[in-house]
Amino acid sequence: MENKVMERSLTTYTVSQLNKRARQLLEAQFPLIWVEGEISNLSKPGSGHWYFTLKDEVAQISCAMFRSQNSKSRFMPDNGAKILARCRVSIYEGRGDFQLIIEHIEKAGFGALQRQFDELKERLLQQGMFDAKHKLALPAYPKRIGLITSPTGAAVQDILSVLKRRYPATRVTIYPSIVQGSNSQGNSAAYELANRITCANTDKTCDVLILSRGGGSLEDLWAFNEEKLAQTIYDSSIPIISAVGHETDSTIADFVADCRAETPSAAAVIVSPDANALILDFERKEENLKEIIFRHLQAKGQRVDGLYRRIRNPVDFLLYVKSQLTNLKLRLQQSTAVKFRNYSIVLRNLDEKVTRSHPSNQLFSLWGKTELLEQQLKKGILTLLAQKQQEWGNTARLLHTISPLNTLQRGYAIVLNKQEKVLQHIANIGIGDQVSTRLIDGMLLSTIDEIIPEKNNDA
Structure with a gap:
């Protein structure tokens, strides 16, 4: 009873569903792959598609290469030909046949090896394995x-x-x-x-x-x-x-x-x-080395002879050194006395300069200059004040001379219209107009009743 319940709980497929599911699983599991084998049962119907069996010693598989793919092929297959095929694994759902869908074929053997060679070469080139910077130098003398x-x-x-x-x-x-x-x-x-x-x-x-x-x-x-x-x-x-x-x-x-x-x-x-070339090179270098050593020894011998001739008695050398020390002592004493005298003069000059620059002397000098400037300032103010007083008096007298009030004191009057403008001509006034007359001690208001022009118009 339990087995029957379990059987009913399993998923039930139709044949077409099962074939479709199997095809999907196969195509998802196997990417584009290469398969090598021998062609048999080759068929080329009018549709342009190729159908054949690919086999080896122990197994075989059905293959299909559709017209859209085989039209691009440069290799024409035949029964018994060994090929290398790039293909996809699939199932023909109508009959449930396991098959390969071929996309490219080529002759097996040299072509496949050459393709593998080219692919590996290109991949390693991209990885930089052929770059000269990675090459190691060969030893000169291993x-x-x-x-x-x-x-x-x-x-x-x-x-x-x-x-x-x-x-x-x-x-x-x-x-x-x-x-x-x-x-x-x-x-x-x-x-x-x-x-x-x-x-x-x-x-x-x-x-x-x-x-x-x-x-x-x-x-x-x-x-x-x-x-x-x-x-x-x-x-x-x-x-x-x-x-x-x-x-x-x-x-x-x-x-x-x-x-x-x-x-x-x-x-x-x-x-x-080359060993022979090395031996010749060593012999040449040996001769050069011997020549260099000989010349070096000659030069050193000449130098030794020169140094021997320059060697003097130690007593004479000590006397010479003593004389040099005596001269140096005398020069040191003289130099010290001269420097002391020069420094004394410099110090005295500095003392005088400090004395002259003492603040009390500076203040006394500035005080004298301040008193002189104060006297000059007072004298300048008095002179300027007298000049301004004289200018003011002259200006006052001039203003008094030209003042209208001064004219009124001599018996004259000033006639003004209603706009308080001075009347100079009868043409500027009419009968009935009011005028004001300015005298020395007040104003007169009048109305014009008659206007009498001057007989001598030319004047």
């Missing part, structure tokens, strides 16, 4: 050289032969490693090569490392294109020379390494100075 390569390959013999001929003084440590494929423990060549670089950095006995192998195809050299090996080369504190393949071969290790050699033999030449 004491020990580390060689990371296959111990049975031709590359190791070429390098050792060149080093023995050019620079036999150096010592070589070989870090044996496979250079392609995998070893018996299942470790890849890239893993072993990176491990040998790490060991060399841990030992810290080598001044420089040579990472080398002979030529081969892109597949043969692929271990040197692995990102793990590139990162290990970049992290190495020992400078690394990459000598992989022939002159035309190019690997990721070449770009990351501190130096790239065209061949393994070229790497040996780069890392080793």
Whole structure:
């Protein structure tokens, strides 16, 4: 009973709902991926779409590449062709078929490897792993050289032969490693090569490392294109020379390494100075050093001879020093007496100057000047007052002379109209107008009854 209740509580889907849900889960779980396999059952109907099966040794899967995508493809597939497909995982809901929706196909093998090479190269370039500022300088005279390569390959013999001929003084440590494929423990060549670089950095006995192998195809050299090996080369504190393949071969290790050699033999030449040239250079420097030492000894001998001739009897030297001390004592006494006399004169002058500048003397001088200025001020005030009194009298007399009151005292009168303006002409007055007459002791108010003009108009 309980089992039946539990079964009823589970979600019930229709077939279409289940297929749709499964498709959504698959497409959400798997992003755009690459799948490699062999084409079979290829069909190209009139719709322009491609339908085929992609298989390997143990499994197969249905694929569809729609016309909008296959029209852009430069590779025309055929049954039996091995391809690399960029696709999305999906389900065809109508039949519930699990399938791949292909967006791009290319021939498997070299094309895929080249694409991986280009993608890794671009990514490491963007990370700055190829920048020259990260490259380590190679030692001029390495004491020990580390060689990371296959111990049975031709590359190791070429390098050792060149080093023995050019620079036999150096010592070589070989870090044996496979250079392609995998070893018996299942470790890849890239893993072993990176491990040998790490060991060399841990030992810290080598001044420089040579990472080398002979030529081969892109597949043969692929271990040197692995990102793990590139990162290990970049992290190495020992400078690394990459000598992989022939002159035309190019690997990721070449770009990351501190130096790239065209061949393994070229790497040996780069890392080793020419012993014969060094011997010639040492012999030339030895001759130059002998010549310098000989000239130096000659110069020192001449200097010793000169110093010997200049050596004098100590007694004579003491007498000379005594004479010098006596002269210095006399000069010191004379100089002291002169300075004392000069300072006395300066002190006396300063005393006189201080006396003249005493406040009592200054006050007495200022008091005399104040009394003189006071007398000059009083005299100036009296003179100015007399001048002003005289000017005032003259002005008063002048005003009295021209004053209308003075005219009235002589018997004249001043006639004013209603606006109190002085009347000078009869034309300015009319019959019936009132006028006021100013006398010496008062005013007269009158009304004009008659106007008599002057007979002599010309006058």
